[in-house]
Amino acid sequence: MAAPRANMSYRDIKQVVLDRIHNKIWAPDSLLPSETDLAEEFSSTRTTVNRALRELAEEGYLERKRKAGTRVLNSPxxxxxxxxxxVRDEISETGAEYRYALVERAVMPAPGWLSARMNIPQGREVLHLRCMHYADNTPFQYEVRWIVPDSIPEVLEADFSRSGPNDWLVQKVPFTNLExxxxxxxxxxSVAxxxxxxxxxxxxxxxxxxWLRGEPVTLAKLFxxxxxxxxxxL
Amino acid sequence: MAAPRANMSYRDIKQVVLDRIHNKIWAPDSLLPSETDLAEEFSSTRTTVNRALRELAEEGYLERKRKAGTRVLNSPxxxxxxxxxxVRDEISETGAEYRYALVERAVMPAPGWLSARMNIPQGREVLHLRCMHYADNTPFQYEVRWIVPDSIPEVLEADFSRSGPNDWLVQKVPFTNLExxxxxxxxxxSVAxxxxxxxxxxxxxxxxxxWLRGEPVTLAKLFxxxxxxxxxxL
DNA sequence: ATTGCTTATATATATAGACATAATGAGCTT
DNA sequence: AAGCTCATTATGTCTATATATATAAGCAAT
Structure with missing residues (x-):
């Protein structure tokens, strides 16, 4: 059993706590000692113990509530x-050569399912793209994309024949929300x-x-x- | 533009930094000012700035290296x-009623593909289970599971007719690695x-x-x- | 050019102390 | 019994400061 020594780093403390959870010294649903007590036991400070426990909570082992204390989650x-x-990175990381091809580009009124899904007005003009991504000339991913040009009118001028919409969008439009x-x-x-x-x-x-600040930007289906x-x- | 005020929390700082990245005030690949400088600008402390930047790095926006500084990632x-x-939690959280059923239980020598996949000796005896999970009596998930009893012989005595192997394993065997x-x-x-x-x-x-400390424990296929x-x- | 040392510097982490905030539970009221 | 108030307390966060450590970059020796 790991005996607490002096000068333990927050990593050491995490490990000791994890061990104790695994060895059921602190059983599921049970309450841990307070940060103050633990700091004393490990001859450390509350700040350091806090970081250890905070990270373990982020990783899903513990649940922490003010005043209530720190609890071991029964099913982490x-x-x-x-x-x-x-896609480009995903492919080139395997060592394969990435190739892109534009299949279709069209500006059209948003079909009903799309305006419903993205919450845009019926019939709003949208940019529709279909493209292919190859790894060493083997089909890797077929992309069907819809872009709402309202918040980014330049997109209508962009040239998607050489590089994909994802590349362009990542450069131009930082999203704030994603589903x-x-x-x-x-x-x-067709997909087949x-x-x-x-x-x-x-x-x-x-x-x-x-979305960008609440405005829908693009929907992509990646096959x-x-x-x-x-x-x-993990 | 968010003007730095006094008493900014690490959350505020995160937000300002994010805004500046989005607005290309700090362009991709560019270097941020040092923690010390930022602390001064925000009339905060290095500790607080550090937490903000550390978290943004964890979230994939920044790359940090000692001495080299903090850099904006070009494609976050x-x-x-x-x-x-x-499964049980996933179902009951929707408000539906969870029901479990054991379909088959067998102890058998590991088939070739399994021993290869889990790296266990040819023909080692394994526990094979098939079970169903229902949400309000509608099929939700079909589970095919293999358990290597070597490191947990008790599993052969366990009763899986009432609750699923996942529940049992979570209680008994904390895993250390997962793929x-x-x-x-x-x-x-059959699946259909x-x-x-x-x-x-x-x-x-x-x-x-x-796996538990390098020993393979279980493989589950969830349909x-x-x-x-x-x-x-996000 | 390549290798090996040195130094400056930015991040990483630790300490100590303070105040903020949420939630609990005891005690009081209705 | 039910509801309200309030002190208590554990975590959340900030400040201020100090030490540790990795490493980029310059310089020196090979």
């Missing part, structure tokens, strides 16, 4: 973190052709909507080639 | 966080029947493997009912 709601990189969903969809004829697979195949799909897995470790 | 690798709750993947699979006949859908339908699937979305906001 561990949080999986997924980095959401640009990201993952789901499984069934490949329709682009991703070089059979219609009806299961497709891992991401949908992201971003990943069969076999794609989104993986994380 | 924003990290999506997904809480991975127990979590999301993918889209095609419903085979359990989830009350058609064979061939796309199924959002999660696969998780956990979600059609229509399931894993969503996060």
């Amino acid at each position: 709601v561990r949080k999986a973190q997924f980095a959401i990189p640009l 990201l969903s993952f789901l499984a969809t069934k490949a329709d004829q 052709e682009f991703l070089d697979t059979q219609a009806g195949d299961p497709i891992f799909t991401a949908e992201r909507i971003t 990943f080639a069969p076999g794609y897995r989104m993986t994380t470790h | 690798v924003r990290k999506a966080q997904f809480a991975i709750p127990l 979590l993947s999301f993918l889209a699979t095609k419903a085979d006949q 029947e359990f989830l009350d859908t058609q064979a061939g339908d796309p199924i959002f699937t999660a696969e998780r493997i956990t 979600f009912a059609p229509g399931y979305r894993m969503t996060t906001h």
